[in-house]
Amino acid sequence: MSETITVVGTGLMGSAVAKCFARAGHRVTAWNRTRERMAPLSQSGIVLEPDLPTALRRSRLLFLIVASYEVAQELLQTVTEVLADRVVVNGVTGTGLQAREMAEFISAHGGAYLDAGIMCYPLDIGGPAAMIKFGGHKTAWEQYSRTLLALGGASGYLGSDPALPNVTDAAMAGAFYNVALGAYLEAASFGATVGLKSADLAPIAIHMMGLLGRLLRDEATPAIDRGRYETDQATLDVYIAAVRHWREELLNAGQRCGLMSANLHNLEVARAAGYGGHSIYTQFLTNGVERKAS
C-alpha cells in the first residue's frame, strides 16, 4: 500500500531512508534545516518542502532522523499543533530514557511514538543487510510495520517499551560491535610484530566470527536465558589460564593489552563470585548488578 511519508532530516541516513521509501512507491516529502542539502533528493521524486509545519501536515507517518534528541525535541516543540494523530518514528540515536520522554511528549500532543534503532550503514538501507529495530506504540507498529520493515531485511519490532531500540543500540553497537573492532585492532597490532598484515588476519577474524555466532546462538543463549551455567567444555578456570597465557605473549611483544586485560579482569570477577568451575558465560552474571544462576 502506498503511504504518504514525511522524512525530517536529510543527512546521509535520512536521505537513504527517504529514497528507499520513494523507491517503494510511497509519496515522500522531505524537510531539512539546511535547504541545500536536500537538493540531491529532487531527482528521486521526493517533494522538498522548506516549511516544517507544512512538511509535517502533509503526512500521517513522520520519520525523524536529525543529529540528536535535543535537536529533535527543539524542532517538535515548534510544531506541537500538528502532532495530533501523527505517528512519529524517531531514528535519532539516544538513551532509553530520552526515548521514553520523547514518547510521552508525542503522546501528550495526541500522536503515537515509535523509536527506531538503526544498526547498519546508510548504504545498506533497503537491502538484506539493513537492520532497524523498532519499539513503542504497538498499534502504530501494526499499522505501519510493512512500510517500515521494507527499510531493511533484518529489521523487527522489539516490544512496546520505546526505550528498547536505544538500549539495544547501546548494547550492540556500543558494548559489542565497537569493542570487537577495538579487539581486532589489538590483535592486528600484535600480528604486525611478526610481520602479519591485516590482509592475513581479517579473513581469519571473519572466519572466527562465524564460529562466535554459532557459539552465541547454540551455547551462550541457552545458558544465559535458562540461567544454566554447568559445562562439559572448558570451565572458567581453564579459560582464565588460556587468556593469561595469550596476554603474557602479547605483553612480551610490547603490546598494551588494554582490552585483553579488561577481559581477564571480567573473567576474574566471575571467578571471585564463585563461578570458576562453571562456564565462561557466567560473566553475564557479574558484569553489572549481580545476578544469581538459577
Place this chain on the structure above:
Amino acid sequence: MSETITVVGTGLMGSAVAKCFARAGHRVTAWNRTRERMAPLSQSGIVLEPDLPTALRRSRLLFLIVASYEVAQELLQTVTEVLADRVVVNGVTGTGLQAREMAEFISAHGGAYLDAGIMCYPLDIGGPAAMIKFGGHKTAWEQYSRTLLALGGASGYLGSDPALPNVTDAAMAGAFYNVALGAYLEAASFGATVGLKSADLAPIAIHMMGLLGRLLRDEATPAIDRGRYETDQATLDVYIAAVRHWREELLNAGQRCGLMSANLHNLEVARAAGYGGHSIYTQFLTNGVERKAS
C-alpha cells in the same frame, strides 16, 4: 595420494585429526600416553600403537597434539633417534618463541618442523568451517600441503617462520575472539536490565558481525596495510563522543563496563597521540610499540 601418518595424542582434537586422515584414505597410526583413551579410534581403521618409538618409526609424517609444549618436548626427548628425516607437525598451542625452539630442536635431530595453529573446534575438523594455519619448513609444507589442507576448508600456510601460527592464534583466539565474546556478555548483561534476552540479542550480534567483517576487509585492512588513516567517515573524535555516550548509558544502568572502559581508553590513547581527526583504525598504531602513519 595415500600417506602413512602417525598422530601423537588422541584427546578430542587429536582424535578428530586422526579420524579425518583415516577417512581421507591415509594409513594412520595413533599413540596416546593413556592407552584406554585410544580405544574409540579402533573402529575408524586406525592402528593403535602403545609404543611411542614404534609409532613414530611407522610414518614419515608425524602430527603432534598433546596438552602442552612441555609435554611435547618431554616426549620427543625420549625418541630423538627416530626424528631424522621426519616431518613433525605440531598442533599444540604455545607461544611463538616455543615454536621456534621446537623447530630448532627438530632440525638439530634431522627432522623438518611445521607448526599448526588450530583455530576451530574438534567437530569442525575436515569440514569447510575448519581452519588450521601452518607455518615453518617450506619444502615440508609443499610436500604435505594437500594432505594437511584436507583437515580444514579454511586452512592455509602463513610463511616459513614457525612462530606465525602461535602468534596468529594468540592474536585471533586470544586478543580478538575471546574479547569479542566478553563484549557480547557485557552487552547481554545490559540488555537484561530492560528485559532483553540473549535470544533477542544474539541474532543482532550475528548480523553486526557481518557488518564488522565487511568493515575489516574493505576499510580497516587497506587503512592498516597501507598506513593511510585519513577518513571521510566518522573521525576518532566523533567516535569517542559516541562511545562515551554509550558507556554513560550502561554505567547509569549499573553496569561495570570493563571492556567498554578499556576500549574508550584505547581510543583516547590514539587521540593523545594526535589522531583525533583521523580514522578509528589509528588505534592500531598506539596499541603497543608506537608506529607512525606513513
